[in-house]
Structure formats: structure tokens, C-alpha cells
Amino acid sequence: MTEQTLSQNIVRPTDIRAWKMGFLSTKNAQERAAAIFSTILATAILVVVLFPIFWMLSTSLKGQIEALKMPPNWIPAKFQWNNYYDALTFNPFGRYFANTFYFAGTVVLAEVISNSFIAFGFARLRAPGRNFLFVLVLATLMIPGEVTLIPQYILFSKLKWLNSYKPLIGPAWFGSAYLIFLLRQFYMGLPKEYDEAAVIEGASYLDIWARIILPLSKPALGAVAIMSFIFHWNTFQGPLIYLNDNAKFPVSLGLSMFRTPFGGTPWHWYMAASLTVIAPCIIVFFIAQRYFIQGIVISGVKG
Amino acid sequence: MVGILPKGKIARREAIWFWIFILPWVIGFILFRGGPIIASLFLSFTNYNVASPPEWAALDNFTRLFNDRIFIKSLQVSVYYTFLSVPLGIVASLSLAVLLNQKGVPFLGVFRTLYYIPALVAGSVAVAFLFQWVLNPSFGILNYLIGLFVGPSGVIPLGIKGPKWFFDPNWVVPSFVLLSLWGFGGSMLLYLAGLQGVPTTLYEAATIDGANAWQRFRNVTLPMISPVILFTFITGMIGSFQVFTPAYIVSNGEGGPAYASMFYVLYLYLNAFRRYRFGYASAQAWLLFIVILVLTILAFRASRRAVYYESAGEGDNAI
Numbered sequence: 001m002t003e004q005t006l007s008q009n010i011v012r013p014t015d016i017r018a019w020k021m022g023f024l025s026t027k028n029a030q031e032r033a034a035a036i037f038s039t040i041l042a043t044a045i046l047v048v049v050l051f052p053i054f055w056m057l058s059t060s061l062k063g064q065i066e067a068l069k070m071p072p073n074w075i076p077a078k079f080q081w082n083n084y085y086d087a088l089t090f091n092p093f094g095r096y097f098a099n100t101f102y103f104a105g106t107v108v109l110a111e112v113i114s115n116s117f118i119a120f121g122f123a124r125l126r127a128p129g130r131n132f133l134f135v136l137v138l139a140t141l142m143i144p145g146e147v148t149l150i151p152q153y154i155l156f157s158k159l160k161w162l163n164s165y166k167p168l169i170g171p172a173w174f175g176s177a178y179l180i181f182l183l184r185q186f187y188m189g190l191p192k193e194y195d196e197a198a199v200i201e202g203a204s205y206l207d208i209w210a211r212i213i214l215p216l217s218k219p220a221l222g223a224v225a226i227m228s229f230i231f232h233w234n235t236f237q238g239p240l241i242y243l244n245d246n247a248k249f250p251v252s253l254g255l256s257m258f259r260t261p262f263g264g265t266p267w268h269w270y271m272a273a274s275l276t277v278i279a280p281c282i283i284v285f286f287i288a289q290r291y292f293i294q295g296i297v298i299s300g301v302k303g
Numbered sequence: 304m305v306g307i308l309p310k311g312k313i314a315r316r317e318a319i320w321f322w323i324f325i326l327p328w329v330i331g332f333i334l335f336r337g338g339p340i341i342a343s344l345f346l347s348f349t350n351y352n353v354a355s356p357p358e359w360a361a362l363d364n365f366t367r368l369f370n371d372r373i374f375i376k377s378l379q380v381s382v383y384y385t386f387l388s389v390p391l392g393i394v395a396s397l398s399l400a401v402l403l404n405q406k407g408v409p410f411l412g413v414f415r416t417l418y419y420i421p422a423l424v425a426g427s428v429a430v431a432f433l434f435q436w437v438l439n440p441s442f443g444i445l446n447y448l449i450g451l452f453v454g455p456s457g458v459i460p461l462g463i464k465g466p467k468w469f470f471d472p473n474w475v476v477p478s479f480v481l482l483s484l485w486g487f488g489g490s491m492l493l494y495l496a497g498l499q500g501v502p503t504t505l506y507e508a509a510t511i512d513g514a515n516a517w518q519r520f521r522n523v524t525l526p527m528i529s530p531v532i533l534f535t536f537i538t539g540m541i542g543s544f545q546v547f548t549p550a551y552i553v554s555n556g557e558g559g560p561a562y563a564s565m566f567y568v569l570y571l572y573l574n575a576f577r578r579y580r581f582g583y584a585s586a587q588a589w590l591l592f593i594v595i596l597v598l599t600i601l602a603f604r605a606s607r608r609a610v611y612y613e614s615a616g617e618g619d620n621a622i
Contacts, residue, residue, distance in 0.1 A: 031406060031407065032407065034405060034406075034407075035405055035406060035407030035408055038402050038403070038405040038407075038408050039408050039409060041402060042399070042402050042403055042408065042414055045399065045402075046414065046417055046418060049418065049421060049485070049488070050417065050420065050421075052421075052433055052434075052437050052485070053420070053421075055433075055436075055437060055444050056433050056436075059436065067442075068442045070441075070442065070447060071447065071451075072444060072447060114327050117324055117327065118324060118325050118327055118328045120324050121320075121321050121322075121323075121324025121325040122324075122325065125317050125318070125320055125321035125324060126314070126317055126318070126321070127308075127309075127317065127318035127321035127322065128307060128308070128309060128318065129307065130321060133325065136332070137328065140332070140336050142541065142595065142596065142599060143336065143340065143592065144541065144544070144545055144588070144591050144592055144595055145545065146545065146568055146571055146587075146588040146591055146592075147339070147340055147343055147588045147589065147591070147592045148335060148336060148339035148340060148343065149339075149575070149588065150339075150343055150346060150575055150581050150584055150585050150588065151338065151339035151340075151342035151343050151346065151585075152335060152339050153575075153576075154342075154353065154581070155334070155339070157353065171331060171334075171335050173327065173331075174327045174328060174330055174331020174332075174334070174335065175327055175328040175331055180328065205317075205320040205324070209324075230423055234424060234426065234427040234428075236427070236428055236547075236548045236551075237547050237548065237572070240551075241572075241576055252427065252428045252548075253428075255428045255429060255432070256428045256551075256552055267436050267439075267442075270432050270436065271432070271433070271436065273429075274428075274429035274430075274432045274433055275429070277427075277428070277429045278423075278424045278427060278429045278430070281423050281424055282420060282423065282424070285416075285419070285420070285423055286416070289416050289419070292419075293415060293416075293419070293492060296489075296492055296493065297492065297493070297496040
């Protein structure tokens with residue numbers, strides 16, 4: 001991803017147009033004052049909101065004693081980049097990262113395929129009982145995971161799947177209510193004429209799904225992929241329950257068991273490790289934020 | 304519904320394909336949703352620790368729960384947390400969305416993206432560490448700033464001292480609320496999208512009728528985005544009752560100090576996976592399910608008058 005495409009993703013042409021039209025086109029002075037005031041206030045709040053991340057970065061580059069200094073140094077006296085190397089090698093983070101990429105990557109693949117397949121059925125094919133089943137899909141959204149957690153755990157332990165990623169990946173192949181809902185909303189918006197024409201041409205429904213609907217729904221599939229990735233990157237409860245072996249841990253669990261050679265809490269190490277763990281999420285979000293935001297809006301506002 | 308397959312040949316073929324496409328969901332529903340729900344209902348009436356077969360215990364688990372002081376405490380913690388964090392979150396994210404939706408605010412895309420960053424990671428282990436650090440009573444930056452601005456020798460000397468946050472039982476839940484509020488950019492995005500969907504003609508008409516800014520907000524904006532408010536209220540409530548990761552990390556899996564961070568699901572987890580009291584934990588899970596269900600139904604009931612649906616009755620799309 002080059003810097004140019006990155007900035008294109010963040011500042012889209014429409015924003016610039018809106019900006020030019022914005023300040024210039026608001027004719028009356030009162031409106032312009034309100035716009036300037038709102039912009040300043042929104043920027044000030046943004047600074048407050050993003051401050052903890054800045055503080056994370058700042059602490060992560062300090063020495064152990066400097067991190068506890070009061071009044072604090074806003075910017076570290078000397079950037080201790082070795083904190084990152086030390087913290088991430090004292091604990092086997094290379095391993096954790098590899099495990100997480102494998103886990104999140106596999107789940108993303110499974111969720112994109114399964115949910116797009118299932119959603120196609122709900123959005124494009126008519127059958128008696130379809131609406132009832134769809135209401136059932138939505139109803140499962142309201143079931144707290146805790147209700148199904150214990151029987152699932154027992155099921156997976158009987159299958160001898162404990163201490164492996166199977167219990168965390170397996171269910172992804174069977175769809176998730178939220179993502180089915182999101183994709184169904186998107187598919188419903190695609191013109192039905194495409195399917196009808198293809199049926200007349202003699203295409204099967206599998207063809208229609210694979211050759212017509214999938215290529216048209218790249219933005220929605222992108223949204224599903226990115227949401228799924230970020231969720232599984234951070235997920236903690238599942239790995240905590242199912243994995244015992246340190247060598248199998250994902251980053252979330254590895255971080256929760258973070259060890260240091262020092263006494264007390266070496267916050268500079270903690271912040272270095274924490275920031276490294278959330279960095280891939282933030283980077284992936286920046287690269288694909290257009291899809292991500294679209295996905296949230298599709299499911300949230302039309303819901 | 305007349306039978307599972309329709310009569311006509313083409314319609315029949317389509318219906319068969321419908322079932323093929325949703326088959327993964329049907330299997331998943333039976334294995335991972337419907338089946339487990341019934342199983343956990345059954346388990347909630349038994350004593351079960353995996354090692355030996357479940358033992359019928361009738362309502363024992365439920366009567367024990369209501370005599371379990373830690374359980375009552377965990378319910379209080381989660382209710383307090385939910386009714387503090389959800390309304391505050393709605394007010395904060397709606398206010399910010401209104402601010403950004405102001406005519407002429409530039410760089411909307413940039414604001415949207417940057418405000419969303421905390422929401423990406425708000426429930427993660429890393430952010431739990433971050434807030435422990437920021438809210439550290441002696442070395443945390445927040446207490447330093449409180450001292451700097453309103454402390455005894457601060458800019459405005461009000462003599463206010465920063466609380467002990469996660470270390471003071473009275474401040475533990477507000478500290479977690481602060482952590483959850485930090486992710487307010489998530490619902491802000493929904494409100495912003497909702498606000499952008501409000502037809503400008505409505506505002507123009509209201510202005511012509513002499514409505515001031517507050518009256519326009521109260522009588523145009525609020526009703527128009529009330530479905531989004533209901534959506535964020537319900538999803539926020541469900542999510543708040545299920546908070547686990549920050550509580551587990553901050554209290555080191557113990558729910559302290561003085562059980563002040565013993566959230567409902569943390570106690571459930573401890574019963575199930577530390578003490579292997581699967582029957583007892585299943586009873587907790589079912590009670591949680593009932594609480595969430597009742598609150599959701601109440602919210603829908605209460606909203607019937609307050610929420611305005613533009614597209615109600617459009618059939619398929621109305622869901």
C-alpha cells in the first residue's frame with residue numbers, strides 16, 4: 001500500500017469537494033461561524049480521544065524510571081526503541097503473531113465464504129418459510145454467547161478438540177447471524193434482473209452466486225473480511241477457554257500472560273507490547289476503512 | 304406455510320436451492336445455537352463437572368444463586384455499569400455526530416476514520432492495560448492532569464484530587480465506563496449516517512415555521528434517527544451485560560477489589576472454567592439470557608410510541 005493510495009482512502013475526493021463547497025458555499029456569516037466553531041470543537045475532542053494512544057507510544061519509548069517520572073516527560077528524553085525488541089522477544093511474540101495471523105486469516109476466509117453463501121439463499125431465493133427462518137437468524141443475535149458456551153465446550157471436549165484452534169475456527173464455516181444479515185441487506189439491493197437473465201440463459205444458482213453476485217459484492221465482502229479480521233485479532237475469551245499451551249496462544253492471550261524480568265509493573269514494556277498488538281488492527285483499518293465503515297452503516301442504519 | 308416445498312416445477316427447484324444455500328446455517332444452528340441452548344437449560348437443573356455424568360438437582364442452582372452474595376454483587380455491578388455506560392455513550396456519540404453533521408464541517412471522512420480508531424480495539428487486552436496505566440492512581444497521566452488543572456495548586460485551584468480509579472471499589476465501575484466511552488466513535492458513525500439520511504426539506508420546513516435550533520433537533524432530528532437510537536441502545540445493553548475482557552485483565556481474573564469488578568460474565572466464567580461448576584454456571588447463563596430478553600422486549604415496547612419508522616410496512620425490507 002503506497003502512501004498515495006493510503007491518503008486517497010482517508011481523504012476522498014468527495015470530502016475535498018465538500019470542504020471546498022462547505023466553507024465557501026455557506027453564505028451567511030452565522031452559518032460559517034457555526035461551521036468553524038464545530039470544526040474546532042470536533043478537533044479538540046479528537047485530540048482528547050486520541051491522547052491515550054499517543055501516551056501509549058510515548059511511554060513505550062521511555063526507560064522504566066522515566067516512565068514513572070512525575071511530572072511526566074511528554075516526549076521521551078531519549079527514544080528507547082530497544083524496548084520493543086526486548087519486550088517482544090522476552091515473550092515469544094513472534095510465535096503469537098504467527099498463530100494470530102493463521103487463526104484470524106482462516107476465520108476470515110471461512111466467514112466470507114460461508115456467510116456470502118448463506119446470505120445468497122436468504123436474499124435471492126424464494127421458498128416457503130424463508131421469512132420465518134430469517135427472523136430466527138436475527139433472533140440468534142440476541143442470544144448471549146454465554147448461554148451456548150458451556151454445551152459447546154463440552155461438545156468440543158468430547159470431540160477431543162481442546163487445546164487447538166478447531167473450536168475457534170470450526171463454527172465460522174456455519175455462518176454468523178450478524179454477517180448473514182449484513183450481506184443479505186447488501187444482496188437485496190442488487191438488481192434482480194441479473195439473476196433472471198442468467199436463469200433464462202440456463203445458469204445454475206451456484207453460477208449466479210459465484211459469477212454474478214460475488215463479483216458485484218466486493219465492497220460488502222470487504223466489509224465482512226475486515227470486520228471479521230479485527231474481531232478475531234482481538235478476541236480473548238474463546239482462546240482463554242480453549243487454549244492451554246503457551247506455544248499456541250494468539251496475541252491477545254499472549255499479552256494477557258505478559259511476563260517481564262523486572263519487579264513491579266514495567267509500564268514501558270507493557271505499552272510497547274500492547275501497541276504492537278493493536279497496530280495490525282489499526283493498519284488494516286486504515287487500508288480498508290472505506291469498506292469497514294460502509295459495512296457498519298449498511299447493517300446499522302438499515303437495520 | 305403449506306408444506307416445505309411449493310407445487311410448481313420452477314418454484315420447487317428454487318426452494319430446493321434455497322435449502323442448499325442455507326444448509327450451513329441450519330447445521331450450525333443445530334450444533335452451535337439451538338442444541339446448546341436446550342442443553343444449557345437442561346444443565347442448569349443439574350450438578351455437572353464433566354468428570355461424572357450430570358446429576359439432577361431441580362431448582363437447586365437457582366435457589367443457590369439467589370443466596371450467593373457474589374452472584375448478587377455481580378448482577379449489581381453489571382446493571383450499574385450498563386445503566387451508566389449505555390445512556391452516556393448514546394449522549395456522547397449523538398452529540399458528536401450532530402457536531403460533525405453541522406453544515407460546512409470539512410474533512411468529514413478524516414474525522415470519521417480517526418474517531419473510529421478507539422472503537423476498533425476498545426474491548427481488547429491491550430486497551431485494558433492502557434487504561435490501567437492512564438488511570439494509575441500515582442503515576443497515571445489522568446490524575447496528573449486533574450492535579451495540574453483543578454488540584455490544590457492547579458490552574459484553577461479547586462483542591463480536587465484524582466480518585467484511585469481501579470483501586471477504589473467506588474470508582475471501579477466508573478473507570479470501566481470511561482474505558483467503554485472511549486469507543487464511542489463506533490455508534491457515532493451510525494448516528495452520523497442516520498443524520499445524513501434526514502431530508503433537508505424537513506429542516507427547511509421547520510425553519511420556515513419558526514423553529515429554533517433546539518426545536519429542530521427535538522422535533523425533526525430526534526424522531527428521524529430514533530430507530531438508530533433504539534438499535535444502539537439494545538445492542539449496547541446486550542454488549543454491556545457481556546463485558547468480560549477488560550474486567551478479567553484489570554482484576555487479574557479475580558473481580559477485585561471487594562468484588563467491585565466482578566462483572567456478571569466474569570463470575571460465570573470463574574464458576575464454569577475455574578471451578579468446573581457447569582450446572583451452576585449454566586443457570587447463570589440462562590438468567591442472563593432472560594434478563595437480556597426482558598430488557599430488549601421492554602425497550603421495544605417503550606419505543607413503540609417514541610420511534611418513528613419511515614419505511615414501516617414495506618414488506619421484506621422492513622425487517
